Amino acid sequence: MKSADYSRRAEVLKPFMAMDILERAQQLEREGRSIIHLSVGEPDFPTPGTIKESAVKALSEDKTHYTHSLGTLELRQAIADHYLKRYRVKIDPGQILVTSGTSPALLLACAALLNQDDKVLISDPGYACYSNFISYCGGIPQPIKVDKESGFQFDPKIVKKSITPQTRAILINSPANPTGNLLEKDRMRELAGLGVTILSDEIYHGLVYKGDEHSILEFTDNAFVFNGFSKFYAMTGWRLGYLIAPPRYMRTLQTLQQSFMISASHFGQVAALTALTSAEVAKDLEKMRRIYDERRRFTLKRVREIGLEVAVEPTGAFYIFANAGVFTRNSYDFAFEILEKAGVGVTPGIDFGENGEGFIRFSYANSLENIAEAMNRLERFLQGIPQNCLFTQSLR
Ligand SMILES: Cc1ncc(COP(=O)(O)O)c(C=O)c1O
Known part of the structure; x- marks a missing residue:
């Protein structure tokens, strides 16, 4: 679409890069790859019954x-x-x-x-x-x-x-x-x-x-x-x-x-x-909150172990914003590398503003099992150890 085709109002909009990652991840899944999504900002739980x-x-x-x-x-x-x-x-x-x-x-x-x-x-x-x-x-x-x-x-x-x-x-x-x-x-x-x-x-x-x-x-x-x-x-x-x-x-x-x-x-x-x-819903909500907290503590520990800095403990929502500055200055490309090579979806920090550059965001709205596997994949990726089946093709 030529710029003349759409309104000046629409021209000011900033693309939502997290969606680029998600859409690419979905394409990889359609091609048969195993992808763990830690990029999505929504609960993995179903709505309480x-x-x-x-x-x-x-x-x-x-x-x-x-x-x-x-x-x-x-x-x-x-x-x-x-x-x-x-x-x-x-x-x-x-x-x-x-x-x-x-x-x-x-x-x-x-x-x-x-x-x-x-x-x-x-x-x-x-x-x-x-x-x-x-x-x-x-x-x-x-x-x-x-x-x-x-x-x-x-x-x-x-x-x-x-x-x-x-x-x-x-x-x-x-x-x-x-x-x-x-x-x-x-x-x-x-x-x-x-x-x-x-x-x-x-x-x-x-x-x-x-x-x-x-x-x-x-x-x-x-x-x-x-x-x-x-x-x-x-x-x-x-x-x-x-x-x-x-x-x-x-x-x-x-x-x-x-x-x-x-x-x-x-x-x-x-x-x-x-x-x-x-009152029934209140009980379900508290159950979910406790599970999120368990995941939060686990993810935080693993993110730090694999060499990313989280300087201030996150105590709310379901996100961990980790400094990946020792590995990259380009979080957008880095997030794609992680997706393609490690099979893990994360959100590039640059999506959240210039000061987020060099960071990546993890969402722990996923099962402990999946988070554990994602962290293992990421650890191997960061150590530069190829992961047999996950490295079969260069997709970009
Ligand atoms: C900070 C913040 N505000 C608002 C929203 C949008 O919420 P809703 O789904 O209610 O439109 C989001 C969704 O990710 C969010 O992270």
């Missing part, structure tokens, strides 16, 4: 219509109750917009908030899609380096120095993708005190193995919160998320939703209500 049953029941009861554009009142009330119980913050259901995943919530918030050339401070490395949401809505993503010295999270002093009259918002993400690190409570409070609107992506809440998770709403009302059911509830394919916003933005957000999405799926919202309120 009680949630699925409630969706089936909802379908049989014909919960198949449009709902209120903000979402069903029952679900919004349950989300408000969840935030009250977990973080002791009081939210009115009228401040909640249920969306088809967290991603649309990010898009609608950026659409409602950003004027042309407004800047949004984002962490580098950070979730690959943030810059696309911001740029597509006319804003300018302004990356701020985070590194091992800052615990791979924002240092409020550095953030403060980066604020200019053009700064419209600061986007935080804790636990974070790709680093799995948590933003400490005091830092959150400091960031909230800078007087700039905070966009807080809380999608990995619940997946915390050490320390406490906090919602930005504990520290300020001048915030937009993004959350959803994809990660903690193992519901990526259901496409269900939500946005909590200051009341004055709700009418605009509602208009955007009514125009572009209409509503999230009806039976999906019934299932999401079950996800938030069922």
Whole structure:
């Protein structure tokens, strides 16, 4: 497609390199190769049975219509109750917009908030899609380096120095993708005190193995919160998320939703209500969390043993962001080498920003068995020992 064929808006989008790896991995699998996927950012667990049953029941009861554009009142009330119980913050259901995943919530918030050339401070490395949401809505993503010295999270002093009259918002993400690190409570409070609107992506809440998770709403009302059911509830394919916003933005957000999405799926919202309120589901979630933690500890140990540096222990989400700088300065090519030669899918650090170059991201949303095998393959690859069947062809 010639550049003239598509809009200037689309031209600003950054390709999602992780998908290149995944698509190549799938092609290799079709050719009969054994590939272990440690690149994918989604739970390997199926959705808890009680949630699925409630969706089936909802379908049989014909919960198949449009709902209120903000979402069903029952679900919004349950989300408000969840935030009250977990973080002791009081939210009115009228401040909640249920969306088809967290991603649309990010898009609608950026659409409602950003004027042309407004800047949004984002962490580098950070979730690959943030810059696309911001740029597509006319804003300018302004990356701020985070590194091992800052615990791979924002240092409020550095953030403060980066604020200019053009700064419209600061986007935080804790636990974070790709680093799995948590933003400490005091830092959150400091960031909230800078007087700039905070966009807080809380999608990995619940997946915390050490320390406490906090919602930005504990520290300020001048915030937009993004959350959803994809990660903690193992519901990526259901496409269900939500946005909590200051009341004055709700009418605009509602208009955007009514125009572009209409509503999230009806039976999906019934299932999401079950996800938030069922004691049975809570038990399943805790079981999954413990398994993730076991995998986290194992993967971290093995990643370090095979010679990659993880300077700050990741304590949330399901990612380990490892410095492969002793092996490569080109994480994109390195990730392809690993895929082709070791049969392991990992995500190149450059996908998450310039400061992620030289790193690779492992997702431990895979079985311990598979992770163990992947680490053995990777170890042999890094030691330069050919792996008979896996090295049969050079594919690039
Ligand atoms: C930090 C972060 N935010 C948002 C999303 C998107 O979530 P959803 O599936 O709810 O759209 C992801 C998905 O990987 C993510 O890692």
